[in-house]
Amino acid sequence: MSDPVDLTNCDREPIHIPGSVQPHAILLVLEEPALSILQATANAPERLGLDLEGLLQMDLPELISAQDMDYLRKQILTKDLEASPHYLPPLQVGPAGQSFEVLVHRYQGVLIMELETWTDQASMVQDEVYVSLKHTLSHLQSSTSVVEFCQRAAEHVKRFTGFDRIMVYRFADDASGHIIAEARRDDLESYLGMHYPASDIPKQARKLFVRSQLRLNPDVRYQAVALLPRLRPDNGEPLDMSYCVSRSMSPIHAEYLQNMGVTASMSISIVVGEELWGLFACHHYSPRYVAHSTRMACEFLAHMLSLQVGSKENEEQHEYMLRLQQEHRVLADAMILQPEFYHTLIHSRGETLAGIEAEGSALLYNDMVHLRGRTPDATAVRALAIRLAESQEQAVWSTDHLGGHYPEWQPAAATASGLLAARLSRQAPAYLMWFRREETQTRNWAGDPTKPVETGPHGDRLTPRKSFELWQQEVRGRSRPWLNCETEAARALRQTILETEVRRAEHLTRLNAELDERNRQLDSFAYVASHDLKEPLRGISNFSNFILEDCGAQLDEQGINYLRTMMRLTERMETLLDSLLYYSRLSRAELQTYRVDMNAVVQDALEMVVARVQESQVEITVAKDLPPTFGDADRLGEVFANLLSNAIKYNDKKPPQIEIGWQPATLTHAAIYFVRDNGIGIAAEHKTLVFQIFKRLHGREEYGGGVGAGLTIVRKIIERHGGRMWLESAPGQGTTFYFTLEQDPATP
Amino acid sequence: MNEIINPSFLVVEDSDEDYAALERIVLRSKAPAPVRLQRCVSAEQVLDMLKAPLLPDRPLPVLPALIVLDLNLPGVDGRSVLLAVRQHPRLKRTPVVIFSTSSSPHDIAWCYEHGANSYHVKQTDYGSFKRAVELLVDYWVEAVRLPVPPRSASILDKPDEMAS
Numbered sequence: 001m002s003d004p005v006d007l008t009n010c011d012r013e014p015i016h017i018p019g020s021v022q023p024h025a026i027l028l029v030l031e032e033p034a035l036s037i038l039q040a041t042a043n044a045p046e047r048l049g050l051d052l053e054g055l056l057q058m059d060l061p062e063l064i065s066a067q068d069m070d071y072l073r074k075q076i077l078t079k080d081l082e083a084s085p086h087y088l089p090p091l092q093v094g095p096a097g098q099s100f101e102v103l104v105h106r107y108q109g110v111l112i113m114e115l116e117t118w119t120d121q122a123s124m125v126q127d128e129v130y131v132s133l134k135h136t137l138s139h140l141q142s143s144t145s146v147v148e149f150c151q152r153a154a155e156h157v158k159r160f161t162g163f164d165r166i167m168v169y170r171f172a173d174d175a176s177g178h179i180i181a182e183a184r185r186d187d188l189e190s191y192l193g194m195h196y197p198a199s200d201i202p203k204q205a206r207k208l209f210v211r212s213q214l215r216l217n218p219d220v221r222y223q224a225v226a227l228l229p230r231l232r233p234d235n236g237e238p239l240d241m242s243y244c245v246s247r248s249m250s251p252i253h254a255e256y257l258q259n260m261g262v263t264a265s266m267s268i269s270i271v272v273g274e275e276l277w278g279l280f281a282c283h284h285y286s287p288r289y290v291a292h293s294t295r296m297a298c299e300f301l302a303h304m305l306s307l308q309v310g311s312k313e314n315e316e317q318h319e320y321m322l323r324l325q326q327e328h329r330v331l332a333d334a335m336i337l338q339p340e341f342y343h344t345l346i347h348s349r350g351e352t353l354a355g356i357e358a359e360g361s362a363l364l365y366n367d368m369v370h371l372r373g374r375t376p377d378a379t380a381v382r383a384l385a386i387r388l389a390e391s392q393e394q395a396v397w398s399t400d401h402l403g404g405h406y407p408e409w410q411p412a413a414a415t416a417s418g419l420l421a422a423r424l425s426r427q428a429p430a431y432l433m434w435f436r437r438e439e440t441q442t443r444n445w446a447g448d449p450t451k452p453v454e455t456g457p458h459g460d461r462l463t464p465r466k467s468f469e470l471w472q473q474e475v476r477g478r479s480r481p482w483l484n485c486e487t488e489a490a491r492a493l494r495q496t497i498l499e500t501e502v503r504r505a506e507h508l509t510r511l512n513a514e515l516d517e518r519n520r521q522l523d524s525f526a527y528v529a530s531h532d533l534k535e536p537l538r539g540i541s542n543f544s545n546f547i548l549e550d551c552g553a554q555l556d557e558q559g560i561n562y563l564r565t566m567m568r569l570t571e572r573m574e575t576l577l578d579s580l581l582y583y584s585r586l587s588r589a590e591l592q593t594y595r596v597d598m599n600a601v602v603q604d605a606l607e608m609v610v611a612r613v614q615e616s617q618v619e620i621t622v623a624k625d626l627p628p629t630f631g632d633a634d635r636l637g638e639v640f641a642n643l644l645s646n647a648i649k650y651n652d653k654k655p656p657q658i659e660i661g662w663q664p665a666t667l668t669h670a671a672i673y674f675v676r677d678n679g680i681g682i683a684a685e686h687k688t689l690v691f692q693i694f695k696r697l698h699g700r701e702e703y704g705g706g707v708g709a710g711l712t713i714v715r716k717i718i719e720r721h722g723g724r725m726w727l728e729s730a731p732g733q734g735t736t737f738y739f740t741l742e743q744d745p746a747t748p
Numbered sequence: 749m750n751e752i753i754n755p756s757f758l759v760v761e762d763s764d765e766d767y768a769a770l771e772r773i774v775l776r777s778k779a780p781a782p783v784r785l786q787r788c789v790s791a792e793q794v795l796d797m798l799k800a801p802l803l804p805d806r807p808l809p810v811l812p813a814l815i816v817l818d819l820n821l822p823g824v825d826g827r828s829v830l831l832a833v834r835q836h837p838r839l840k841r842t843p844v845v846i847f848s849t850s851s852s853p854h855d856i857a858w859c860y861e862h863g864a865n866s867y868h869v870k871q872t873d874y875g876s877f878k879r880a881v882e883l884l885v886d887y888w889v890e891a892v893r894l895p896v897p898p899r900s901a902s903i904l905d906k907p908d909e910m911a912s
Contacts, residue, residue, distance in 0.1 A: 531820055531849045538872050539765035545874035546772065567874070574872040585852070 011202035017238040018248040020224035025246030030111040035060035043225045048094025081106040087292050101292045114246050118289035125290045146312045150181035158183040163282040170278045196467035209269045210276045212243045216266045219287035220257045224248040255456035259463045264288035268302040272310035324489040327355035335500045346370050354493050358434035365430045389429035396422045396491045403477040413438045418479025422494040436479035440472045526584035530577035541570040579709035591632040598626035605640030616648045618656040629741045635717045642710045647677035649703045670740040681731035691715050756784040758812035773881040779889045791824040814888050819848040834863040841895045
């Protein structure tokens with residue numbers, strides 16, 4: 001060992017080759033097959049009643065009885081002891097004939113034998129503590145969750161070993177630890193829920209925990225006993241003590257334990273698969289030695305726990321996964337029925353969307369923000385969506401450290417340290433989001449009665465409190481990490497939404513096609529109808545004429561009148577058909593849209609109705625500065641001509657007066673044009689009727705007849721321009737028709 | 749003055765009443781020579797006539813001086829007739845006058861584009877209708893000169909040596 005170990009290099013400390021053991025154990029390194037002793041610890045000669053030189057020239061058979069040797073050769077050495085310490089029944093070793101508890105394993109070509117002994121009966125775990133394992137296991141198996149399982153196991157280990165405190169550590173993916181279960185003496189402060197940073201158990205220590213399942217330090221205040229010679233005589237290497245239970249511990253670890261007031265410690269690894277899942281950490285505030293039989297029980301228990309915990313955890317994850325899938329099915333089924341997927345989501349039940357565990361969730365779609373649970377505010381969520389859209393490629397993206405990716409989000413760590421986001425649109429920043437809070441917890445440390453007045457040479461860094469603070473710093477701005485099944489759930493939901501949208505788009509396309517087809521059919525219906533209807537009309541008109549031409553002389557005046565009425569009716573019918581045709585064509589024909597000077601349009605319209613204007617002696621005032629617009633000048637001319645002739649027609653005043661003017665655009669509406677008259681007005685209940693095709697409010701012969709299609713056509717033209725039309729009227733005083741020619745700014 | 753002996757019009761019109769009216773007006777018109785009328789009631793009939801095989805002992809259908817065509821025909825519509833006539837070796841010079849109820853700008857444009865010589869919208873009002881037909885006769889029989897058809901010319905597309 002070159003440099004002294006300190007906190008900066010303890011992750012490089014070669015703890016598997018300490019070259020020494022704890023004083024309660026003797027270690028012998030034996031070379032097979034003769035079992036000659038290559039190395040022995042410095043305490044061996046005295047304990048065995050030999051001198052070192054002699055010992056190092058001996059073979060094991062010279063130290064134990066022939067009967068024991070025979071047992072050893074036949075029952076033990078034939079087994080695979082490779083990297084797996086094997087408990088032996090107690091052995092008397094050496095001339096002194098002292099009884100030892102023995103562990104033996106093979107590693108790197110040598111047989112390593114550990115002879116443990118503990119003389120202080122008071123601090124020795126008695127076998128009576130050992131409770132029926134069978135009972136223990138059945139008790140464990142009835143627990144429902146991993147945490148409960150660990151809690152019960154901890155209580156059993158406490159009962160087996162009598163240690164003051166048993167903790168179950170659970171390692172996170174980042175190798176930080178978390179105490180998920182604890183059984184302790186009532187008067188001790190609880191460490192339950194404590195987290196400590198990964199550095200508290202350095203990487204190489206974790207590796208050793210995977211290798212050897214149980215480590216025991218009966219008294220951490222010990223003086224290490226060196227192995228002699230220092231290096232293996234057969235290869236000149238230090239002895240690899242990875243699998244030695246009594247191997248000397250790291251001074252840093254010893255200091256940590258002493259800072260906590262701990263005198264004896266035992267740890268049992270919980271290995272799931274090849275991974276260190278967790279540990280039983282057993283602390284005692286005075287020396288404590290655990291006999292082999294109890295250790296075996298503990299190891300067995302830990303092994304059972306390993307088997308159970310893996311499947312329990314999988315089961316828990318699996319149950320969660322099933323829950324998520326169930327949630328997803330419910331949403332997917334609902335989406336099929338709902339025209340809009342976001343209605344389904346907004347009205348879905350649960351603390352968060354889709355049952356994914358988080359503090360809050362959000363849905364952003366088409367400028368709509370739906371928030372649920374604890375989330376940043378809508379403005380912030382919108383900003384985040386835009387940020388993600390421009391910087392993240394993946395459809396589903398998650399982080400447990402949002403502030404690490406986007407520094408401006410560091411202040412929001414309390415609500416949004418963790419983010420799971422699924423993008424819903426390539427064009428717009430539309431997202432599903434789940435938020436997780438920062439994971440650091442506050443902890444009220446009670447006055448620690450076991451806390452020594454003095455801490456070791458490294459100060460208070462090697463204390464649980466400092467560990468916890470360090471962990472808090474490390475997880476600042478971090479959330480509980482997202483599980484695979486959670487990102488998968490988000491992905492599945494996104495997929496379902498997209499499929500729903502695609503289906504909806506297809507449906508819309510189909511509807512549009514159907515609508516087009518229907519319009520085409522309607523068109524051709526109107527067209528065919530009017531053509532086919534006109535033919536018999538022509539026939540009636542023509543043949544009435546033939547009668548007049550050929551037989552007019554033989555008819556009296558009434559007969560001739562009948563014929564003339566027939567002919568007039570055919571004309572009226574034709575006008576109706578023409579209006580119908582024109583109306584149907586209007587809704588289909590492309591508008592010729594250009595910049596239009598409305599003043600010129602009104603002049604053209606006045607030309608069109610010039611005969612009526614002269615006849616009725618109407619007074620018309622036109623605003624000089626009608627604002628230009630975009631539109632189809634001919635159609636707009638028709639609008640004014642129609643409105644003008646209506647204003648003249650439905651007027652009983654002398655003189656009729658008409659005003660054509662406009663009102664400027666505002667924030668909520670586009671520019672408005674109007675045509676005002678002082679005519680007969682329209683009763684409130686007729687305000688919508690006037691726009692119905694062929695709906696006349698007056699008798700055929702009143703107000704110059706007409707078929708009642710004019711206003712219908714006018715409104716259709718306005719609507720084709722994207723505008724709207726309405727009227728105000730006071731019966732007897734006049735009517736004003738208003739219209740706009742473009743979308744109002746306030747309408748989406 | 750262009751002397752045309754008994755000019756004949758081929759009228760393609762499915763409506764009996766319309767045909768009757770047209771016939772009446774044509775026959776009463778003050779044309780210098782009485783106009784002979786041939787009638788087809790459908791596009792198929794015209795197309796068949798154009799493709800008919802030559803039969804011995806049958807008089808050949810006479811080459812019309814003018815074709816009056818209604819667009820709105822049952823089945824295959826008048827547009828096909830216009831196209832067929834304009835591609836027909838003997839008829840492609842013959843004026844085609846469209847008489848249709850349709851006032852759709854689209855229809856009108858299409859017909860001129862495909863070689864119609866004039867387009868009339870059939871009026872329901874008898875006076876206007878009559879005036880239009882009289883104008884047609886006056887114009888095509890008196891006012892304009894038509895291409896001179898070959899002797900014993902027929903619609904049918906036959907080799908010339910058979911004519912002797």
